[in-house]
Amino acid sequence: MLDSSFLDALGLIATANADLYEILWLSVQVSITALLVSVILGFPLGTTLAISDFRGKHVCTTVLNALMGLPPVVVGLLVYLALSRTGPFGVLGLLYTPTAMVIAQVVLITPIIAALTYQVMDDLHREYRELFFSLNIQLPKAVSAYLWDARYSLITTLLAGFGRAISEVGAVMIVGGNIDHLTRVMTTAIALETSKGELAIALALGVVLLALALIVNGLVTAVRTRASRYGYT
């Protein structure tokens, strides 16, 4: 049974099954949008935390690190409550839409992006702080230097965030509702099709998801290799 399902799965991929590719395209769209928003929030947050000194900084970094391990279903539940008709943002009518899924993923991956950015920037700031003072480098130029010199590490951070977003299931299931042709993404479709016994499409999506994970990890490795070759790690 498994052999035939696997062959069917490969067939679905090879014949560019419309449903399969619709799910794949929505998954990528949601995850990339969430990643972009998280980068816009996470890079400045992580950088600001790294280069500024203030009372309570240690508490902030501890909280940020703790948020990296947010349980997806809890995030899904909180976003659901916020977006449901009786919730504070219910009037927007976003529940069970791709936008709700993006919001849930943003809540999940922003702490990851911000915390990893903080770690990278903190190391760089310790290395460059006295030099920048000595060269009389002003803050905007210093920040752009941090971002540029940390570029390889930040790309790795981006890819880690994307990997987390694309493979997430709990939160998007709760706030998206797994509605066919509207909010069904790879992870929720795999869960549904498996429970229905439709192993071919579940396996096909699994293969695609695995391929995406491999591509992302391959890119991370390539970026790291290039960075270390130039001594930029």
Added chain:
Amino acid sequence: MVTPETPASKQSKILSIETMSLGLNIRGSTLLNDISIQVTTSGVTMILGPNGAGKSLLIKCLHGLIEPTKGRFEIALHRCSDPIPQAMVFQKPVLLKRSVMENLQFADQHSCQRTDLEQALDAVRLLEKKDQPATQLSGGEQQRLSLARALITQPKLLFLDEPTASLDPASVLIIEQLINQASQQGVKSVFISHDIGQAKRLASDVIFLNRGQVTEHTDAATFFTNPQSREAQAYLNGEIVL
């Protein structure tokens, strides 16, 4: 303690550094204690002393990297009220994760022409490596680049914290030549070294520091021929000063 004198005719162009009872206390430890010096000489002021004497802390205080906990200091150029342009070369070179040329461009705040930057690299024998990643240079090359980068900021006062420690003789020679050249162009240098031969070659005056205190400040010739403090005598005799 003797303070070396400078002829009055030269003083109008010379930068002066004066510290008044400067002190640094960190977590109950006194690291610098009642440092009162007046440097009015041109050229290179050499700071000598055993490890842990507070040499690096003193120049970090003077450069503004560390706030002294006691006393004050003044760096002034006669008839000039503007802040004195300063630069510092650290013991361990800190280089941006970019090419050699980009490291120089980053520090340039005077919009130097590319040919000027190339000349600066040529002066430290790094022109051929201008497109290489700076972090892949050897230790000596990295320190030469650090010096070129400090000089491209056109400082009037240059702090150097053991810039030639553990470097190859060729790099030491290039760095010393550049320091001398900068001195001739009016750049005042405050240089930390453990190399007595180097101190003899470069210094116009010497500050000897031990356990956070200045035990002697005199002109170089006097210091090396007739040191006044027991610690400086022991140091010059190659004895271990604790």
